[in-house]
Amino acid sequence: MTTDLASTEDADALLAALAVLTRQARELVDAVVLTDVPESEIAAVTAELGVLTERLRARRRTSPQPFEIGPDGVPRHAGNAVTGSANPHALPLVVQTTPERTARAELTFRPTHEGPPASVHGGISAMILDHMLGHAVAVAGVAGMTGTLTVRYLRRVPYGEPLVATAEYTRSEGRKSWSEGRIALPDGTPLVEATGLFVTPRQWVENPLPG
Numbered sequence: 385m386t387t388d389l390a391s392t393e394d395a396d397a398l399l400a401a402l403a404v405l406t407r408q409a410r411e412l413v414d415a416v417v418l419t420d421v422p423e424s425e426i427a428a429v430t431a432e433l434g435v436l437t438e439r440l441r442a443r444r445r446t447s448p449q450p451f452e453i454g455p456d457g458v459p460r461h462a463g464n465a466v467t468g469s470a471n472p473h474a475l476p477l478v479v480q481t482t483p484e485r486t487a488r489a490e491l492t493f494r495p496t497h498e499g500p501p502a503s504v505h506g507g508i509s510a511m512i513l514d515h516m517l518g519h520a521v522a523v524a525g526v527a528g529m530t531g532t533l534t535v536r537y538l539r540r541v542p543y544g545e546p547l548v549a550t551a552e553y554t555r556s557e558g559r560k561s562w563s564e565g566r567i568a569l570p571d572g573t574p575l576v577e578a579t580g581l582f583v584t585p586r587q588w589v590e591n592p593l594p595g
């Protein structure tokens with residue numbers, strides 16, 4: 385059955401409960417990646433998880449929680465793959481808009497993000513930078529879809545250590561806007577740098593994102 389739960393239950397209470405479930409699901413993913421229990425225990429846990437998965441499937445949405453303007457006036461997207469409080473796949477990345485209207489996020493990758501041994505997968509770093517660069521153009525008032533993302537990997541990205549991601553809008557030409565950003569150590573040493581070109585779809589020009 386497909387049901388829009390938000391229309392039948394208090395939306396904020398539902399989102400809060402989903403956020404708790406999502407954090408637990410991330411714990412589960414981390415536990416799966418690092419578990420060293422014997423095969424029989426793996427099989428037993430798998431069976432229990434199958435039952436729990438079916439309980440969640442009892443009522444299904446047609447798509448993840450939507451992009452919307454929250455009660456505090458700040459845009460939120462609980463279903464987003466990078467920032468979503470209701471998406472276990474999300475880090476989640478918590479992006480701040482600085483007074484200078486740049487994007488800043490403190491983040492710590494986990495073992496589940498491993499690519500090369502003991503390092504974060506390059507695609508994961510690119511995903512985080514895509515979002516940071518997109519946030520930077522959005523808060524500059526020229527939100528767009530990623531057209532081109534150029535990533536330069538300077539140093540291995542560790543997991544389990546606090547890092548800082550920043551991005552800023554640089555310029556626009558018509559519906560094309562550019563931003564640049566980086567993931568760095570807390571002392572500012574850059575690990576990965578990126579430049580992005582974002583294209584504002586024609587229909588968004590009339591109806592831009594708030595910011």
Ligand SMILES: CCCCCCCC/C=C\CCCCCCCC(=O)SCCNC(=O)CCNC(=O)[C@H](O)C(C)(C)COP(=O)(O)OP(=O)(O)OC[C@H]1O[C@@H](n2cnc3c(N)ncnc32)[C@H](O)[C@@H]1OP(=O)(O)O
Pocket residue numbers: 458459481514515516517518519522523528529530531532558559560581583584585586593594595
């Ligand atoms: C107080 C606090 C406030 C807080 C506010 C917070 C707000 C923050 C909110 C939210 C942040 C969200 C951050 C999200 C970040 C993640 C974004 C993604 O991952 S997006 C998914 C991946 N990208 C796609 O799926 C695109 C798929 N492609 C398309 O949809 C189209 O191709 C699109 C829109 C990119 C272009 O389509 P057309 O029809 O508009 O393009 P045409 O009219 O042909 O071109 C316009 C110009 O752009 C160039 N162009 C088009 N596509 C290009 C491309 N791929 N690369 C380079 N140039 C391109 C063209 O050459 C043309 O340039 P010429 O005007 O001639 O100079």
